[in-house]
Amino acid sequence: MVKQTIQIFARVKPTVRKHQQGIYSIDEDEKLIPSLEIILPRDSADGFVNNKRENYKFRFQRIFDQDAKQEAIFESIAKPVAESVLAGYNGTIFAYGQTGSGKTFTITGGAERYSDRGIIPRTLSYIFEQLQKDSSKIYTTHISYLEIYNECGYDLLDPRHEASSLEDLPKVTILEDPDQNIHLKNLSLHQATTEEEALNLLFLGDTNRMIAETPMNQASTRSHCIFTIHLSSKEPGSATVRHAKLHLVDLAGSERVAKTGVGGQLLTEAKYINLSLHYLEQVIIALSEKHRSHIPYRNSMMTSVLRDSLGGNCMTTMIATLSLEKRNVDESISTCRFAQRVALIKNEVVLNEEIDPRLMIIRLQKEIQELKDELAIVTGEQRTEALTEAELLQLEKLITSFLEDQDPESRLEVGADMRKIHHCFHHLKKLLNDKKILGKSSVSSEIKDRDHDCQDPLKEEEYKKLQDTLKQRDNEINILVNMLKREKKKTQDALHLSSMDGSELRRSQSSPFPPGNPEESQRTLLSSAPRQAQDASTFQPRSSLFHKKTGMREEMSLGRQEAFEIFKRDHADSITIEDNKQILKQRFSEAKALGESINEARSKIGISENMAVPSRPDPLEEKLRAQLEEEKRRFKLTLENSFLGQQANSPAMNSLDHMKSSPQTPKSQHERPRLLSNKSVSKRPTSSIPLTGDSQTDSDILAFIKARQSILQKKCKSFRSPVCSLNPKAAFSFAQPCPDRKGLCDDLDQQHHTIFTSFLRAETPQLCHQLAVTP
Numbered sequence: 142m143v144k145q146t147i148q149i150f151a152r153v154k155p156t157v158r159k160h161q162q163g164i165y166s167i168d169e170d171e172k173l174i175p176s177l178e179i180i181l182p183r184d185s186a187d188g189f190v191n192n193k194r195e196n197y198k199f200r201f202q203r204i205f206d207q208d209a210k211q212e213a214i215f216e217s218i219a220k221p222v223a224e225s226v227l228a229g230y231n232g233t234i235f236a237y238g239q240t241g242s243g244k245t246f247t248i249t250g251g252a253e254r255y256s257d258r259g260i261i262p263r264t265l266s267y268i269f270e271q272l273q274k275d276s277s278k279i280y281t282t283h284i285s286y287l288e289i290y291n292e293c294g295y296d297l298l299d300p301r302h303e304a305s306s307l308e309d310l311p312k313v314t315i316l317e318d319p320d321q322n323i324h325l326k327n328l329s330l331h332q333a334t335t336e337e338e339a340l341n342l343l344f345l346g347d348t349n350r351m352i353a354e355t356p357m358n359q360a361s362t363r364s365h366c367i368f369t370i371h372l373s374s375k376e377p378g379s380a381t382v383r384h385a386k387l388h389l390v391d392l393a394g395s396e397r398v399a400k401t402g403v404g405g406q407l408l409t410e411a412k413y414i415n416l417s418l419h420y421l422e423q424v425i426i427a428l429s430e431k432h433r434s435h436i437p438y439r440n441s442m443m444t445s446v447l448r449d450s451l452g453g454n455c456m457t458t459m460i461a462t463l464s465l466e467k468r469n470v471d472e473s474i475s476t477c478r479f480a481q482r483v484a485l486i487k488n489e490v491v492l493n494e495e496i497d498p499r500l501m502i503i504r505l506q507k508e509i510q511e512l513k514d515e516l517a518i519v520t521g522e523q524r525t526e527a528l529t530e531a532e533l534l535q536l537e538k539l540i541t542s543f544l545e546d547q548d549p550e551s552r553l554e555v556g557a558d559m560r561k562i563h564h565c566f567h568h569l570k571k572l573l574n575d576k577k578i579l580g581k582s583s584v585s586s587e588i589k590d591r592d593h594d595c596q597d598p599l600k601e602e603e604y605k606k607l608q609d610t611l612k613q614r615d616n617e618i619n620i621l622v623n624m625l626k627r628e629k630k631k632t633q634d635a636l637h638l639s640s641m642d643g644s645e646l647r648r649s650q651s652s653p654f655p656p657g658n659p660e661e662s663q664r665t666l667l668s669s670a671p672r673q674a675q676d677a678s679t680f681q682p683r684s685s686l687f688h689k690k691t692g693m694r695e696e697m698s699l700g701r702q703e704a705f706e707i708f709k710r711d712h713a714d715s716i717t718i719e720d721n722k723q724i725l726k727q728r729f730s731e732a733k734a735l736g737e738s739i740n741e742a743r744s745k746i747g748i749s750e751n752m753a754v755p756s757r758p759d760p761l762e763e764k765l766r767a768q769l770e771e772e773k774r775r776f777k778l779t780l781e782n783s784f785l786g787q788q789a790n791s792p793a794m795n796s797l798d799h800m801k802s803s804p805q806t807p808k809s810q811h812e813r814p815r816l817l818s819n820k821s822v823s824k825r826p827t828s829s830i831p832l833t834g835d836s837q838t839d840s841d842i843l844a845f846i847k848a849r850q851s852i853l854q855k856k857c858k859s860f861r862s863p864v865c866s867l868n869p870k871a872a873f874s875f876a877q878p879c880p881d882r883k884g885l886c887d888d889l890d891q892q893h894h895t896i897f898t899s900f901l902r903a904e905t906p907q908l909c910h911q912l913a914v915t916p
């Protein structure tokens with residue numbers, strides 16, 4: 142709230158004789174508050190002694206002398222008030238002065254020159270200029286034009302143009318609500334969106350005022366005119382609206398009735414006019430007194446209309462128009478006195494904000510409808526009447542704006558009316574279906590476009606190229622499949638051949654010593670036995686592997702079998718395996734030939750397979766051996782006795798006397814030859830075989846016997862050990878299949894090399910011996 146006294150200005154009307162001496166003076170510098178001094182001219186008729194006051198001084202905010210321009214008046218007086226109105230405050234500018242002092246000229250302006258435009262047109266121009274500059278608010282401007290004549294109000298903006306007298310204009314009456322707010326009935330408000338429209342309204346009001354004017358009734362003199370600009374402003378989206386009114390008031394002439402010298406009707410009018418001005422003065426006086434609680438606004442229509450402007454919520458400015466001629470001095474002083482009282486009035490100005498009643502009504506209506514809908518849902522009373530076309534259209538608009546709204550938080554507010562909710566769902570479904578159909582048609586059109594594109598020569602060439610590439614790929618695939626099949630067939634043939642070789646080997650192993658040349662067999666056997674053992678040992682696990690492979694292949698799909706063959710072929714060790722395979726085959730062939738030669742040798746010397754492993758000594762051989770041993774023993778005894786007889790006295794024998802004193806036991810007898818022999822002979826094991834006495838011969842005999850015993854021992858051990866079986870099948874039986882074929886072959890090679898070497902070492906002397914003793 143802003144507290145502000147009513148601003149008072151003075152304007153002196155130009156006189157015919159400018160700056161009449163001694164009438165008035167303006168002091169602009171007096172303590173920065175201008176003052177107007179009116180000097181009463183001395184009248185000789187009053188006599189020599191004259192005690193009358195000769196001058197009167199009045200203070201104003203500003204005093205405009207005779208040469209003041211209309212523009213200066215607007216800038217200094219009207220413009221600040223217009224700015225307050227634009228800000229939302231009420232404002233009033235009224236001109237007060239005697240008839241002909243220039244009130245109308247100041248408020249409305251003169252018609253002769255454009256520069257004579259008064260406050261109303263200049264303020265309209267300024268306000269619309271500012272409205273165009275400010276886009277932050279939405280402004281609405283309305284114009285009303287009221288004339289008060291003889292306490293009656295008339296609407297000067299009657300558009301009918303039928304008024305020939307003031308009484309033809311619509312009469313305006315005052316209504317007051319419980320809050321003591323004044324409402325003017327029949328006063329039309331006309332919206333003006335531009336300055337031109339507003340000026341047209343001003344022109345219309347002035348025209349009506351002039352038409353109604355008669356020579357007997359000069360409206361401009363005897364009536365009050367109030368031109369009001371109603372300005373509303375609202376920020377976009379806001380329901381708060383600001384209302385401001387600017388009253389531009391041209392009051393009737395304030396001259397005193399007595400001075401007018403009129404009678405009859407004019408006197409009555411003058412009384413009314415003065416009465417209304419009198420009531421205005423009463424209001425002003427009441428407002429200027431601090432302790433007055435009652436302000437007589439209701440005494441006249443004019444004070445009722447200007448209630449806010451006088452001591453209320455308004456920024457009010459008064460222009461005291463003065464015609465400072467000698468004959469008008471008293472009226473001028475009266476005007477200035479009135480102004481001085483007005484200057485004492487303090488107004489309390491506040492912003493006129495309110496909720497837009499139209500928006501309020503819409504909001505309340507919507508709330509009522511929502512409550513009704515909710516109540517219908519709660520009580521189960523659904524409305525069944527069909528929605529109107531307008532309602533359906535409104536709903537579809539809501540759905541469209543809802544779908545177009547990018548805000549994910551947006552909601553489709555249709556209230557609690559089930560009819561509207563159902564319609565929304567149906568409409569959305571329809572939109573979805575339409576979109577699907579549209580999507581399908583667009584897809585089919587795309588396919589058509591694609592087909593059309595294929596007919597393009599460039600596209601066709603590319604298509605043909607792709608087809609050729611596809612054919613080429615098919616051919617490559619066929620070639621690869623055929624290669625795989627051939628590889629598979631090769632692998633199967635190799636497996637078949639290997640299994641056939643294994644069968645042959647097994648057949649040859651069933652008779653490892655077939656008849657043939659024994660020597661050749663023995664020689665060949667010595668050189669090839671390890672290889673044969675290696676081949677055979679390699680074959681057996683490979684054969685079992687083949688079985689396993691076959692089983693695995695039976696389980697594997699054709700594709701996996703082919704993949705396995707490719708894996709084998711491409712494996713890093715495949716070449717080594719192939720080489721080993723060839724070596725094994727070669728060794729197998731050599732062993733096979735050796736076995737055949739051995740068998741041939743055996744058949745030639747007549748050794749059967751049973752003879753090779755005698756279960757017990759031959760009786761004939763034992764008998765002959767015993768005879769031979771007996772003969773040898775006798776021979777040795779005879780030789781020994783003769784030798785002892787010849788050497789009985791020799792010194793060498795003396796050293797052996799203790800041996801002689803010992804009883805002659807077979808053992809001692811057996812040891813004698815050893816004692817008689819050289820040092821090497823003495824170390825030899827005890828034997829029952831009679832020695833010849835010849836050291837060389839005996840040494841040979843003992844070496845032979847030792848070797849034979851050793852061989853026999855080994856042979857016996859060999860017969861007891863399954864590893865040393867002469868049957869290669871038995872030897873193969875302990876060799877377990879090894880995933881590492883090369884390692885397995887190496888192990889078996891070494892193992893069987895040892896076995897065969899032992900076997901041959903053991904068997905060769907026996908064979909020789911058998912050959913020697915066998916008839």
Ligand SMILES: Nc1ncnc2c1ncn2[C@@H]1O[C@H](COP(=O)(O)OP(=O)(O)OP(=O)(O)O)[C@@H](O)[C@H]1O
Binds near residue numbers: 153154155241251362
């Ligand atoms: N400041 C001024 N400069 C030039 N001419 C003026 C000025 N003031 C008034 N006049 C002229 O004086 C005449 C009377 O002025 P105006 O009609 O404005 O007086 P008024 O106070 O309105 O009288 P009324 O009370 O009868 O309406 C007009 O012709 C007007 O042009």
